[in-house]
Amino acid sequence: MRKLFIFCAFFSFIYNINAQDCNYTFKGKITDFHDNSIIVGASIQVINLNKFTTSDLEGEFVLNNLCEGKLTLEIKHVACKTKRLVFNLTKDTYKEISLEHHLEKLKEIVVKTNTKTEAASIEKSLKKDVITKFTDKSLGDALNTISGVSSLNTGNSIVKPMIHGLHSSRLLIINNNVRMFDQEWGDEHAPNIDINSSDRIDVVKGANSLRYGSDAVGGLILIRPKKYAIKDSLFGSTTTSLNSNGFGGNINSEIIKTFNSGYYTKLQANYKKFGDFKAPDYYLTNTGLENINASSRVGYNSYEKGFDAYYSFVNNKIGILRSSHIGNVNDLVEAINNREPRIVEDFSYNINFPRQNIFHHLAKVEAFKRFKNLGKLSVQLDAQLNRRKEFDLRRGDLRNRPVIDLQLFTTSIQPNLEINKFDNLKINTGFLIRYQNNNAIVDTGANTLIPDYNKYEVGTYAILDIDINETSEFSAGIRYDYSRIEARKRYVESDWTALNYDVLFPEFDTGAVDGLELLTRPEFTFNNFSTNLGYSKRFGEDYSFLFNYGLAQRMPNPSELFSGGLHHSAARIEIGFLTINKETANNFILSLEKNNENFGFSISPYYKNIDGFIQLIPTGIQTTIRGAFPVWEYNQVNARIFGIDIDINKKLASQFDYKGSLSLLQGDDLTNKNPLIHMPSANFSNSIVYSNNDFHQLKIGINQKTVLQQNRFPDYNFTTLNPATQQQVFVDISSTPPSYTLFGFSTSAVFYPFKKGSMEVGFNIDNLFNISYRENLNRLRYFADDLGRNLNLKIKINY
Amino acid sequence: MKTIKLLAVLFISTLVFTSCEDDHDDHDHGSDEELITTVLYTLTDGNNTIVLEWEDLDGDTGSAPTITSGTLTANTSYTGSIQLLNRTESPAEDITVEVRAEGDEHEFFYTNTAGLTITKTDTDGTNPVGIETTLSTGAAGSGSLTIVLKHEPTKPNDGTAANAGGSTDVQVTFPISIQ
Numbered sequence: 001m002r003k004l005f006i007f008c009a010f011f012s013f014i015y016n017i018n019a020q021d022c023n024y025t026f027k028g029k030i031t032d033f034h035d036n037s038i039i040v041g042a043s044i045q046v047i048n049l050n051k052f053t054t055s056d057l058e059g060e061f062v063l064n065n066l067c068e069g070k071l072t073l074e075i076k077h078v079a080c081k082t083k084r085l086v087f088n089l090t091k092d093t094y095k096e097i098s099l100e101h102h103l104e105k106l107k108e109i110v111v112k113t114n115t116k117t118e119a120a121s122i123e124k125s126l127k128k129d130v131i132t133k134f135t136d137k138s139l140g141d142a143l144n145t146i147s148g149v150s151s152l153n154t155g156n157s158i159v160k161p162m163i164h165g166l167h168s169s170r171l172l173i174i175n176n177n178v179r180m181f182d183q184e185w186g187d188e189h190a191p192n193i194d195i196n197s198s199d200r201i202d203v204v205k206g207a208n209s210l211r212y213g214s215d216a217v218g219g220l221i222l223i224r225p226k227k228y229a230i231k232d233s234l235f236g237s238t239t240t241s242l243n244s245n246g247f248g249g250n251i252n253s254e255i256i257k258t259f260n261s262g263y264y265t266k267l268q269a270n271y272k273k274f275g276d277f278k279a280p281d282y283y284l285t286n287t288g289l290e291n292i293n294a295s296s297r298v299g300y301n302s303y304e305k306g307f308d309a310y311y312s313f314v315n316n317k318i319g320i321l322r323s324s325h326i327g328n329v330n331d332l333v334e335a336i337n338n339r340e341p342r343i344v345e346d347f348s349y350n351i352n353f354p355r356q357n358i359f360h361h362l363a364k365v366e367a368f369k370r371f372k373n374l375g376k377l378s379v380q381l382d383a384q385l386n387r388r389k390e391f392d393l394r395r396g397d398l399r400n401r402p403v404i405d406l407q408l409f410t411t412s413i414q415p416n417l418e419i420n421k422f423d424n425l426k427i428n429t430g431f432l433i434r435y436q437n438n439n440a441i442v443d444t445g446a447n448t449l450i451p452d453y454n455k456y457e458v459g460t461y462a463i464l465d466i467d468i469n470e471t472s473e474f475s476a477g478i479r480y481d482y483s484r485i486e487a488r489k490r491y492v493e494s495d496w497t498a499l500n501y502d503v504l505f506p507e508f509d510t511g512a513v514d515g516l517e518l519l520t521r522p523e524f525t526f527n528n529f530s531t532n533l534g535y536s537k538r539f540g541e542d543y544s545f546l547f548n549y550g551l552a553q554r555m556p557n558p559s560e561l562f563s564g565g566l567h568h569s570a571a572r573i574e575i576g577f578l579t580i581n582k583e584t585a586n587n588f589i590l591s592l593e594k595n596n597e598n599f600g601f602s603i604s605p606y607y608k609n610i611d612g613f614i615q616l617i618p619t620g621i622q623t624t625i626r627g628a629f630p631v632w633e634y635n636q637v638n639a640r641i642f643g644i645d646i647d648i649n650k651k652l653a654s655q656f657d658y659k660g661s662l663s664l665l666q667g668d669d670l671t672n673k674n675p676l677i678h679m680p681s682a683n684f685s686n687s688i689v690y691s692n693n694d695f696h697q698l699k700i701g702i703n704q705k706t707v708l709q710q711n712r713f714p715d716y717n718f719t720t721l722n723p724a725t726q727q728q729v730f731v732d733i734s735s736t737p738p739s740y741t742l743f744g745f746s747t748s749a750v751f752y753p754f755k756k757g758s759m760e761v762g763f764n765i766d767n768l769f770n771i772s773y774r775e776n777l778n779r780l781r782y783f784a785d786d787l788g789r790n791l792n793l794k795i796k797i798n799y
Numbered sequence: 800m801k802t803i804k805l806l807a808v809l810f811i812s813t814l815v816f817t818s819c820e821d822d823h824d825d826h827d828h829g830s831d832e833e834l835i836t837t838v839l840y841t842l843t844d845g846n847n848t849i850v851l852e853w854e855d856l857d858g859d860t861g862s863a864p865t866i867t868s869g870t871l872t873a874n875t876s877y878t879g880s881i882q883l884l885n886r887t888e889s890p891a892e893d894i895t896v897e898v899r900a901e902g903d904e905h906e907f908f909y910t911n912t913a914g915l916t917i918t919k920t921d922t923d924g925t926n927p928v929g930i931e932t933t934l935s936t937g938a939a940g941s942g943s944l945t946i947v948l949k950h951e952p953t954k955p956n957d958g959t960a961a962n963a964g965g966s967t968d969v970q971v972t973f974p975i976s977i978q
Contacts, residue, residue, distance in 0.1 A: 327950070327967025334961070342964040393950065393966065395897050494862040515887055516857050565858075623864065625835050625855050627947075627970030723945035723972040725961065726912050 166218025913942030
């Protein structure tokens with residue numbers, strides 16, 4: 001492996017003279033920890049005695065005339081950590097000493113800025129400086145800056161990341177190596193992640209994700225913690241952010257203590273509060289939010305072994321636009337036609353109804369040990385608890401009771417063995433056991449959208465990474481997952497028979513009837529296979545070519561199987577089916593990249609073919625006591641999604657940098673020869689930054705983002721009778737909002753007002769020209785405009 | 800050793816979580832649901848009582864609602880009263896009580912194509928609520944009557960559901976014939 005070329009060994013024995021007998025000999029042999037191969041030419045020095053030698057062609061060395069007593073040795077190199085060993089010398093001694101020359105691994109994230117998750121994967125990263133920019137926003141907002149990544153929004157605070165038009169259960173979000181399970185199936189369920197707790201975020205567009213799951217149809221988002229250098233240090237930072245839109249902000253603090261011994265600990269906490277946000281022409285009543293997040297880490301890191309324990313807590317209270325609570329299809333028509341929200345009040349910090357209250361606890365412990373002549377064995381245990389309460393506008397005693405109250409608990413154990421004893425081959429293999437329980441809390445006084453269930457998963461995988469030669473690498477992997485879901489759901493008996501379930505699934509019927517409802521126990525087992533192939537080749541000075549193929553299979557999520565009922569905020573009846581089967585995706589992605597500061601680019605075309613693509617589409621109208629509602633049903637079609645992401649960077653002049661990106665995407669329902677619903681439209685962005693490193697690292701930039709109107713959408717418009725006026729009305733739920741262009745301004749500078757540390761000050765303006773616009777992928781686009789201008793001041797103090 | 804201890808702590812907390820979520824009862828799911836299954840509009844002219852009934856016992860999905868209408872007498876004055884019930888409970892829960900108590904946040908709206916004149920006779924103190932009404936018929940004929948209950952409408956309003964805003968809690972339509 002190329003790591004062999006980075007070779008480091010600095011060895012020293014500190015020998016304390018506490019005896020007179022100084023005729024001992026210490027012979028040693030230096031070998032590689034990984035494959036036991038000998039290490040030639042390592043320099044060995046006993047500092048106290050001014051003894052110095054090097055290992056010979058056999059990897060051996062001899063130190064003569066040593067005295068009896070304690071012997072301490074130390075290893076050091078520019079790119080290596082220091083290691084100490086102590087011997088008690090009482091006779092002539094021979095020791096085989098294994099040296100670590102893969103040490104750059106330990107610090108690769110510290111040392112290199114452009115480390116990839118896997119050599120052959122196609123991915124983009126957000127670094128800490130970008131993450132800091134989004135300190136008071138959400139994960140989805142930050143990811144939105146990456147080409148090919150968009151978001152499905154509910155208002156402006158609930159932002160679900162979308163890669164190549166796919167979201168929710170099709171994206172794996174890996175937070176500190178733990179796969180997030182936070183009821184991610186819902187369109188208005190944003191990831192419960194505090195962006196401030198992360199150091200780096202990678203978006204893996206290729207299918208190189210087998211270690212985490214077989215169902216990454218859309219891709220993978222890796223939220224990565226920092227690896228700390230092994231030294232005695234205490235440092236931290238505090239970031240404050242203030243905003244004119246929403247009259248709110250955020251304060252985030254983190255403090256890190258590292259020790260020479262390899263131990264480290266980190267504490268981080270974050271508080272965010274906003275009042276009602278404002279569109280250019282009116283306040284968006286009840287869109288405030290309040291978040292409290294905290295995380296802590298403690299761990300130990302050495303080359304041979306280490307552990308990392310992490311706990312994070314996220315508490316989000318998010319107001320949802322008051323005007324989006326509507327009664328029936330006629331209310332929806334009014335909202336669409338009025339163009340202005342029906343409730344506009346003055347600014348307030350109150351968060352009333354509708355709103356979401358969410359808690360997410362995540363805890364994990366990971367430990368690893370390296371074995372001579374084999375590799376690295378790691379084990380991770382994790383547990384998550386997600387409690388989601390959704391409050392709606394209700395009457396009487398029910399006013400303060402949530403309409404949805406679900407508690408999801410997930411725990412898993414994941415051992416992984418990385419075999420790196422071979423020169424040009426690395427093998428990762430492991431397995432996973434996971435248990436999940438969903439508990440639909442009683443006493444909501446509403447139909448439970450997602451039933452109680454238990455889910456069991458077992459998975460195993462093997463991934464090979466082969467260095468073909470100096471410049472090209474190949475990776476291949478395979479994964480198998482078994483999953484079983486055992487649910488308990490009450491169906492209205494007439495529904496059960498109308499859906500033909502009495503014929504298809506008689507075994508689920510328990511026979512217990514309570515009033516009109518039948519208690520059923522649906523149980524499903526899925527076997528999923530997935531595989532991927534990756535190839536990368538570097539050529540020229542800074543060009544590289546990458547190719548990924550992935551086969552991914554995803555079992556239907558609980559909402560696709562079980563949902564059935566009125567979804568208030570969407571003013572629609574959503575129906576899932578027990579007959580929904582898994583979906584299978586074949587993903588192809590290419591990338592041609594040039595990594596250069598002066599002129600660089602990446603061009604990544606992709607093609608996905610998804611069999612049994614599960615989508616939620618309008619299918620008709622249902623009359624209820626509240627009037628008529630559109631019915632949205634889950635169905636499965638064969639789909640394809642293809643497109644291209646292009647990024648360019650160029651140095652225009654010595655202090656001016658240009659960046660641009662373009663994303664084009666087309667999604668087709670091949671079964672019905674229709675465009676797919678809710679696909680991102682073509683968009684592009686440009687930015688120019690002036691930077692002056694001699695003057696407070698001053699940066700001044702302007703940026704522009706244009707989102708074109710989505711002209712390819714399936715037409716699910718319909719007409720319905722308005723009984724009040726006895727007239728047919730046209731319900732335009734499909735037409736998309738027009739194109740829009742937003743400009744932004746940003747500036748930042750660094751000052752050193754203290755003896756130690758620094759202060760970064762930033763001032764930014766979003767939506768500079770206060771444009772009124774609506775975004776097609778915002779679920780509240782029927783009800784109100786998106787955000788108007790925002791002035792933002794950020795101060796980050798590093799200490 | 801430290802690693803093992805931490806693994807142990809995590810395992811214990813896992814157990815705590817698991818035991819916490821086990822304390823619920825299987826059998827009371829879906830109970831206590833605020834559901835309006837039935838709208839009754841009772842009309843009396845002193846001698847005869849006519850009840851218009853709109854009922855959907857199995858909720859939003861399931862089988863279609865049953866609508867029972869009646870025949871009104873031409874050129875007659877009726878006293879009308881609305882009742883909203885949840886008949887999945889036993890005894891049936893009367894949701895009209897809550898609507899009346901929160902009258903300032905609710906209003907019924909009546910529209911028809913049968914030549915009826917409907918006047919709201921109750922108030923929340925200032926503005927009409929519409930649980931109690933008087934209804935007078937004109938000449939013989941037929942048409943339909945739509946009753947809408949709005950939650951949080953603008954009050955006062957111009958008397959039409961369309962301009963009152965709010966969200967719709969009830970919207971039912973009855974065929975009407977007048978003889």
